[in-house]
Amino acid sequence: MSYKNISIVFGVTLLITSFNITWSKSLRVSENRRFLQYDDGSPFFYLGDTAWELFHRLNREQADAYLTNRAKKGFTVIQAVVLAQLNGLDEPSPHGALPLTNKDPQKPNEAYFRHVDYIVRQANILGLVIGMLPTWGKYWSTNNPNQVIFTEENARTYGEFLGERYKNDSIIWILGGDHNIHTKGEREIIEAMASGLRAGDGGKHLITFHPRGPGLSSDYFHDAEWLDFNMYQSSHGAHDHDNGLFAEHDYALKPPKPTLDGEPRYETIPAGFYFTGTNPQDRFDDYDCRQAAYWSLLAGACGHTYGNNNIWQMWSPGRTPIISAAIPWDEALDHPGAFQMGLVRKLFESRPYQKLVPNQSMIKVGPSTGGAKIRAAVAYDGSFAFIYSPRGQQFTIDKSVIKGKRVSEIWFDPRYGISYKIHTGDTKGYQTYTPPTNGRDNDWILIIENAEMNFQ
DSSP states (O other), X not given: OOGGGOOSOXXXXXXXXXXXXXXOSOEEEOTTSSSEEETTSOEEOEEEEEOTTHHHHOOHHHHHHHHHHHHHHTOOEEEEEEEOTTTTTTSOOTTSOOSBGGGOTTSBOHHHHHHHHHHHHHHHHTTOEEEEEEEOGGGTOTTSTTTOOOOHHHHHHHHHHHHHHTTTSOEEEEESSSXXXXXXXXXXXXXXXXXXXXXXXXXXXXXXXXXXXXXXTHHHXXXXXXXXXXXXXXXXSOTTOOTHHHHHHHHTSSSOOOEXXXXXXXXXXXXXXXXXXXXXXXXXXXHHHHHHHHHHHHTTOSEEEEOBTTTTTXXXXXXXXXXXXXXXXXXXXXXXXXXXXXXXXXXXXXXXXXXXXXXXXXXEESOOSSTTOOEEEEETTSSEEEEEETTOOOEXXXXXXXXXXXXXXXXXXXXXXXXXXXXXXXXXXXEEEOOSSOSTTOOEEEEEEETTSXXX
């Protein structure tokens, strides 16, 4: 079968580990403007992986291995850049092709894009959506005047080329590329590229914007008609940086739009590497990744993105390491944080998570700042709630937010995905809960739900 003839509409259900992925033609924003879903109305949990250099640095065999690994772990979105950050206009792909002729966005190189085609369609076959960045930001940002190749005119032409080429594939467009808007001219370039994408694909795909971190797309484009959902980058500044604050900011905006963290702290990247005097041996680990995921989701995000310092750049021996990468990308694929991101998705999909609404007021006693900060969200119909304790600290909640005469109480271990039922009790008054263990790397989620609902 020719790859050109592969439709993104599959009449099968792919079983990948414990995840049931029903392929659908396209994605859209939910009716309440808080989540993403398939066009048939079924929920879509955005679980992204930052593979920025995927198209640029991996050959087909390597790309197959990477995509298969991510599909098995439960990822749903692969974020990759067409015009890549790391010498992307001058260093050929593994198949010997540069993306553009004479660095002209109006002259795409067919040989390079055939390689992109292959990866996009292999990802789709595995049930993965490609979060495609048309370009890294340095090629349009005036912060990098010697590298800029885009104008308003050629940005629209390039966008239309991409939109037309991938209109029948499963894509989310991600504009920006780790840069913010500083000038009117920069804004016009991004607006033109968005307009070109819409013209090319007929509006079939969602569009968002990946800002420089820490930052938010909503600071620049929240009211833009083409921006379907917001993206923030909480970045890599420090342990215990509360990225839930970004979600809270976007959740309060009008009109409502879904939002998520498109680049939180990466597993194995040195903490605060861009600050003077930080310790290069102090690296973020799987706990940092879990904490960022649950804080963000329970503050109202529609999904989450994971990253690994060795994988985004597809580092391997012989390449110049960026930000102290030291582990070959294909070994880093199985770092614990990646497995645990699959457990995040598994937990949320075990209940009708699109009913969740952030609800800090139900927490009556417990840490409200710092690394132990408790976050909670409750289903709008009172059927269940998730309460996250990052350090296993004791907390008191108002159980009356849960409907029904009796509630089930369950501890969920986010390290291993194991649930421990506590007991079934009444819904009256406040109750204090002490997680099974405490301290750093001892985070727990309390699931409290109407005992009559039978979610299991």
